[in-house]
Amino acid sequence: MSGGRPQPGEVLLDVTDLSVEVDTVRGPLRLVDGVSWQVRAGQTLAILGESGSGKTVSVQALTGILDMPPCRITGGTARFRGQDLIAMQPRERRRIVGDRITMVFQDALSALNPVQSVGRQIAECYEVHRGMSRRDGMRRAVEMLDRVRIPAAASRVSDYPHQFSGGMRQRVMMAMALALDPDVVIADEPTTALDVTVQAQILELIAELQAETHMAVVLITHDLGVVADVAHDVVVMYAGRVVERAATLQALDSPVHPYTEGLLRSMPSADLKGLELPAIPGTPPSLYALPSGCAFRPRCPLAVGACADVVPPLLHVGPGREAACIERTALPGVIA
Amino acid sequence: MIRFVVRRILAAVPIGLVVTLGVFALVFAMPGDPLRELAGDKPIPASVLAAKRAQFHLDRPFLVQYGLYMKDMAAGQFGSTFDGQDIGxxxxxxxxxxxxxxxxxxxxxxxxxxxxxxxxxxxxxxxxxxxxxxxxxxxxxxxxxxxxxxxxxxxxxxxxxxxxxxxxxxxxxxxxxxxxxxxxxxxxxxxxxxxxxxxxxxxxxxxxxxxxxxxxxxxxxxxxxxxxxxxxxxxxxxxxxxxxxxxxxxxxxxxxxxxxxxxxxxxxxLKEGGVVVLLSMLAFVTFVLINLAVDVLYGVLDPRVRHG
The missing domain is CATH 1.10.3720.10 (MetI-like)
Structure with missing residues (x-):
């Protein structure tokens, strides 16, 4: 099953029913609750949600880099081309994570080792996973820096992270993540710390490299603009659960879940010029005191009494569309 | 790197002077006559006392005393203590x-x-x-x-x-x-x-x-x-x-x-100003050299300091 280049459209990473808890002094706390998604070769999946919604925790759990303890995976599978990463021994998993599945983090300044040159950090991938010498690794590092369009790559390879600008540093992270030509790249808010123009450049770079290599990209973000630009599929998370899943353009045109709808409405646009920007009332719930039933209920304009009874399951609402709302069980157009 | 080391050593010179001068001033300010106290109750002839004072520069004003101690130190002539031991x-x-x-x-x-x-x-x-x-x-x-x-x-x-x-x-x-x-x-x-x-x-x-x-x-x-x-x-x-x-x-x-x-x-x-200046200078120089070594090491270990 594994091995060989993935076929275009092949499901590379298939997460099913993933749940993560953390032990706190006040008892266990559920951070991720039954999350499922999949990503295919050559495609981009966006995981959208506010901070604390469990996006980062879920991907760190499946790659095994989450601090366990205090966190704990309480259920689910994450199959990379059929092999379950969660059931694997760490030694086995390290052959996949870091080689076939790599990660890009939000703040490249703190995510890069400050006392190692960027070249050595990239070369380390080749040394560890390909058994190359440091000299060959460094040569490949120069090629990678060149590939992510860092000017004068040959001379910059021995520079340290603090000597790069924010955008260039994020390119270094990308070079490191793409060094081994991975099948899946998980990018955790890769553009959040950057200004808008640099953001666009980085997203463009990801898209270009993806077109060359047919890698799958899992893009974690809270930025709807980013989703609209690059994602093929989107998964919306709220309080540790998936509340809506769709092909992007559909979700942006016709959101089903009231939370997604609220997010879309609160996105600044030219049409709203001069008007007050609508916001979702209230704040995300504390995981210590989740409301019964639907976690979005206290902020939801559609909430009815029954919303407090059970946690709404993800329901099929249309072709390739799922949403977890008992008041919205069909696409908006269909209701009308 | 060499420029850094030289700059640090040059910067240390005035600090060393201030430190030793301060320590000497504290010793100088202590009450009592060091030589008389050393003799205890025994009477000392005025001529002996005067000779001893001249030997240890005690008859000179404060700053001149300090200057003479520094000069002796620089020349490597450490002299002797009040009770006649060779300081070297x-x-x-x-x-x-x-x-x-x-x-x-x-x-x-x-x-x-x-x-x-x-x-x-x-x-x-x-x-x-x-x-x-x-x-x-x-x-x-x-x-x-x-x-x-x-x-x-x-x-x-x-x-x-x-x-x-x-x-x-x-x-x-x-x-x-x-x-x-x-x-x-x-x-x-x-x-x-x-x-x-x-x-x-x-x-x-x-x-x-x-x-x-x-x-x-x-x-x-x-x-x-x-x-x-x-x-x-x-x-x-x-x-x-x-x-x-x-x-x-x-x-x-x-x-x-x-x-x-x-x-x-x-x-x-014993209020031996010369010895105190000598020893505090020694301590200071060692301190500066060790910290210089640490700073150089730090620059080797942390590139952010090197380029800062």
């Missing part, structure tokens, strides 16, 4: 004593600090960590004086396992007790810094990155955590040396070790 000879005898004490104390304190700090850092909030934190707090609160006398009493007088005082038993027996006293006081601070620094490094984002690269735990530890965690510890290594020297003044006096600290203590008591 004394240094030759005493420098090795203090050096042995300082090195042994440093060895003790760094070994304990590195072991405890590293272990506590990795097993934070475990039993060993809590014990370490409590004990360092205790040690930091107990003055060296109390600790030294207690050690002397328990290990020397009661248990008789180590000599109570003096250098008679030679190295290392005579040095163990004072070195341990110094090390116990010094290790606590280093261990705490190391512990915090390891906790910080272990939880930093770049360690997550290293794990996400599929590196083994040993490689994550030695290539990524340790090189970052030692930086704050290297910084304190420099000024910790000052603590060892200050501690040596006290420890050598308590344990009657004939080192530089004891020499300085005696010189201050």
């Amino acid at each position: 000879e004394q240094l030759k005898l005493r420098v090795p004593v203090t050096l042995r004490l300082a090195l042994l104390a440093n060895a003790f304190q760094w070994i304990i600090a590195l072991l405890f700090g590293t272990y506590a850092g990795f097993k934070r909030n475990g039993a060993a960590d809590r014990l370490l934190m409590a004990s360092t707090l205790f040690v930091l609160a107990v003055p060296l004086l109390v600790l030294a006398f207690t050690a002397q009493y328990v290990l020397g007088v009661q248990l008789k396992v180590l000599p109570v005082s003096g250098a008679g038993a030679g190295f290392p027996q005579s040095y163990l007790l004072p070195a341990m006293a110094l090390a116990v006081v010094g290790f606590a601070g280093i261990a705490r810094v190391l512990r915090t620094s390891i906790v910080e490094s272990v939880n930093s984002d770049f360690v997550k990155t290293a794990r996400a690269k599929g590196l083994g735990e040993q490689r994550v530890l030695w290539r990524h955590i340790v090189p970052n965690a030692i930086l704050p510890v290297v910084t304190i290594a420099g000024y910790d040396f000052a603590g060892i020297f200050a501690g040596a003044v006290l420890t050598e006096s308590i344990f009657n070790l004939p080192g530089l600290g004891q020499f300085l203590f005696q010189a201050i008591r």
